[in-house]
Every structure is written in C-alpha cells, then in structure tokens.
Amino acid sequence: MLDTEKRTVLVVDDIPENIELLSAVLRNEYKVKAALNGELALKIARSDNKPDIILLDVMMPKMDGYEVCRQLKLDVSTASIPVIFVTAKSEVIDEQKGFDFGAVDYITKPISPPIVSARIKSHLALYDQSRHLERLVAQRTQDLHKTRLEVIHRLGKAAEYKDNETGMHVIRMSYFCKFMAERLGMSEEWVDLLHNAAPMHDIGKIGIPDAILLKPGKLDNEEWEVMKNHAAYGGEIIGDSDEPLLNMAREIAVCHHEKWDGTGYPNGLAGKDIPLSARIVSIADVFDALTSERPYKKAxxxxxxxxxxxSEAGKHFDPDLVPLFLSCLDEVRSVQKRFRDESFD
Incomplete structure (x- = not known):
C-alpha cells in the first residue's frame, strides 16, 4: 500500500518515547502524525488533512486528554473522529470518565502492540461503516425531499390547469417570491421554504365547481362567494402539519387573498396580522396574473x-413590500422569458 493510501493516526502524548513506541507499532500500516500537547493535537485535528483516528494520552500538562476529547466532540468538524485513550490511568473510574467524554475505547499502558493494532482496525472499520450509513441516509433524505417538492409542484400545477392556467404561472410567481424574500434579508432556509410552498397557493381551486371556475364571463355575487371558498379549501387540503414546508404552504393557501387594509378574504386580516409569506405571494400572484395571457383575457x-x-400599496398590498418587488424587476423579466406560456391564439 502506498503511503498516500494509508489511513492517518494521530498520536498525542507529552512523552516523546511513548510517541515513538506507538509509531513503531503503527507506521507499517498507517500514516502517523504526532502531537506533544493538547493544543497542537486540536490544531492538527481541525486541519484540512484530518486524522482518521486519534490515540490520546490522558495525563498531559496544561490541557489533559479529557479536555482535548471534550473539545473535539464539541466541534462539528472533529466530533466524528474516533478517539482511543492510551494511558497509565487504569482505574475503572478513569476508564468510565474517558467514555463519558466520548472516547470509543480505552487502552492502558504498558501497551500490547497486537491489542493496539486490533483496536485501531476495529474502530476504523466501524467508523467507515458509520460514515457509509450517514451518506446513505443523507442521500435518501435528499431523494425524499426532492420527491416531496415534486409532488407539491405537481399539485400546484393541477390547480392552475383546472383554472385555465398553463402551469407556468406557479413556477414564475414562486421565483418572484424568492427574489423578494432574498431582498428582504430572510434566512436561506426561509427563502427556500417560500419558494417551494408558493406553488400551492391556489390548490383550493380543486374544490370549486367547474361551472364557476371556468365561467367565461363575470361571476355574480353568489358565484363569487363560492369562488372565495378556495382559500379555506386550500387550508383543508393541505391540513395541519408540523412540517415547516406544509405549514407555510397552508398559511399561504389560506391567506394570500387577504388585503393590507383588511378588506380581503377569508378572515378579513389586516396589516402584519397577515403572514409575511402570504403578503409576498399576494404581490407575485397578482403581477403574474395581470401580465399573463389567458383564453379569456389579453396580457x-x-x-x-x-x-x-x-396604486394598491397600503390597500391591497403591504406598502413596504411593493418597492421591494419593483427592485426585483430585472430578475422578474428574466423568469418571464425563461418560463413563457404557450400562446392561446
């Protein structure tokens, strides 16, 4: 095996002779790094070329092995590196303390070379297995997240198709929302939630009778009251959930027709009582609807x-968000070109 292919073992001991002894045992199979104190050990462990496993003495000046281990486990970049204490402290209470600080094993001096080699091999194998499982779980989680987002987008498109839309509307307006949230300085996580929840805003239209939803002319008062139910229907379809994405999708579906001055529906909310997500969606939804051609209207x-x-700032729309939207117009135009509707000619 080439030296570059060897796993790296960091040996930490304040006595050079002890380091040399362990190095002699390990150097044929591993690349060995050494540190004579805890501070240097932490520096090596946090470097770009991290060790695969650490053999750590307990009794060292200034910073003992227990403290080194504690700091390693507190640092997310080093917490997963296996630590084996190698020490002359052989009492059961000392061994228990080592495990309490997060060590995976405890070897007492004087060392037995075969035991040291066997323990290192075992814990490296377990470490590799653990990392492999973590990668599988991470990939599976990513796949589930992707599938969930795809389902949400498809449901959003389903509602738009039922309403004589092309499906591109939900994509465009979700990007408009994303741009506004970024300008507003919201966290990356919140921006991502909004971007993926916004397409569900009109999912409640699935519950509106086609005779009303697809009527080519203006709705009468009775029909309009039925149409307004789509906001409440949206909340019922999405349901209550502790999942952040569905929770935001629900508040958007229910509240995106509320108005800043309190004249909206379904609950007549006003001002900042309307969730921020819904206030953002309201502007994006109306702008894209106005500038899009439909079978029943020109763009x-x-x-x-x-x-x-x-003109609707402070009435329909949050007056602070209107100029924010206008500042995004270059990005808005780019999305409109990228996700154009098919012609209705």
Whole structure:
C-alpha cells in the first residue's frame, strides 16, 4: 500500500518515547502524525488533512486528554473522529470518565502492540461503516425531499390547469417570491421554504365547481362567494402539519387573498396580522396574473401592471413590500422569458 493510501493516526502524548513506541507499532500500516500537547493535537485535528483516528494520552500538562476529547466532540468538524485513550490511568473510574467524554475505547499502558493494532482496525472499520450509513441516509433524505417538492409542484400545477392556467404561472410567481424574500434579508432556509410552498397557493381551486371556475364571463355575487371558498379549501387540503414546508404552504393557501387594509378574504386580516409569506405571494400572484395571457383575457403591459401594484400599496398590498418587488424587476423579466406560456391564439 502506498503511503498516500494509508489511513492517518494521530498520536498525542507529552512523552516523546511513548510517541515513538506507538509509531513503531503503527507506521507499517498507517500514516502517523504526532502531537506533544493538547493544543497542537486540536490544531492538527481541525486541519484540512484530518486524522482518521486519534490515540490520546490522558495525563498531559496544561490541557489533559479529557479536555482535548471534550473539545473535539464539541466541534462539528472533529466530533466524528474516533478517539482511543492510551494511558497509565487504569482505574475503572478513569476508564468510565474517558467514555463519558466520548472516547470509543480505552487502552492502558504498558501497551500490547497486537491489542493496539486490533483496536485501531476495529474502530476504523466501524467508523467507515458509520460514515457509509450517514451518506446513505443523507442521500435518501435528499431523494425524499426532492420527491416531496415534486409532488407539491405537481399539485400546484393541477390547480392552475383546472383554472385555465398553463402551469407556468406557479413556477414564475414562486421565483418572484424568492427574489423578494432574498431582498428582504430572510434566512436561506426561509427563502427556500417560500419558494417551494408558493406553488400551492391556489390548490383550493380543486374544490370549486367547474361551472364557476371556468365561467367565461363575470361571476355574480353568489358565484363569487363560492369562488372565495378556495382559500379555506386550500387550508383543508393541505391540513395541519408540523412540517415547516406544509405549514407555510397552508398559511399561504389560506391567506394570500387577504388585503393590507383588511378588506380581503377569508378572515378579513389586516396589516402584519397577515403572514409575511402570504403578503409576498399576494404581490407575485397578482403581477403574474395581470401580465399573463389567458383564453379569456389579453396580457396587461408591464407598465400597466406596475401602475396597479403601486396604486394598491397600503390597500391591497403591504406598502413596504411593493418597492421591494419593483427592485426585483430585472430578475422578474428574466423568469418571464425563461418560463413563457404557450400562446392561446
């Protein structure tokens, strides 16, 4: 085996002779690094070329092995590195203390070379297995997340298709929401949630009768009252959940037709009582609806749509979010070009 292929063992001991003894036992099979004190051991462990396993003495000046182990386990970059205490402290209470600090094994001096070699091999094998399982779990989690997002997007598109939409609307408006949330300085996690929850805003339209939803002309008062139920239906379809994405999707579905001045529906919420996610979606949804062509209407010009958005600041829309949206227009135009609707000619 080439030296570059060898696993790395960090030996930490304040006595050079002890380091040399362990190095003699290990150097044929492993690449050995050494540290004469705890501070240097932590520096090596936190470097780009981390050791695969650490053999750690307990009794050292300034910083003993227990403290070194404690700091290793507190640092996310080094917490998973197996630590084996190699020490002359042979009392059961000392051994228990070592395990309490997170060590995987405890070897007493004077060492037995075969035991040291066997323990290192065993714990490296367990370490490799653990990392392999972590990778599998991470990949599975990523696959599940991707599948969940795909289902959400498809459901969002289903609602739009039922409403004479092309499905591109939910993609465009979700990007508009993302741009606004980023401008607002929200966390990356919150921005991602909004981007993926926004397509569910009109899922409740699935519950509206086609005779009303697809009516080519203006709805009468009775029909309009039925249409407004889609917000509440959306909340019922998504349901209550502790999952952050579905929780945000529900608040958007229920509240995206609320208005800043309290004249919206279904609950007549006003101002900041309306969830921020829904206030953002409201602007993005209306702008894209206005500037999109549909079988029953021509697309508005961008200038006309912007004039309406501005005029509704403080009435329909959050007055602080309107200028934020306008600052995103370059990105908005790029998304409109990328995700164009098919022509209705």
């Amino acid at each position: 508005w010009s961008e200038e006309r749509a912007i004039d309406l958005i501005k």
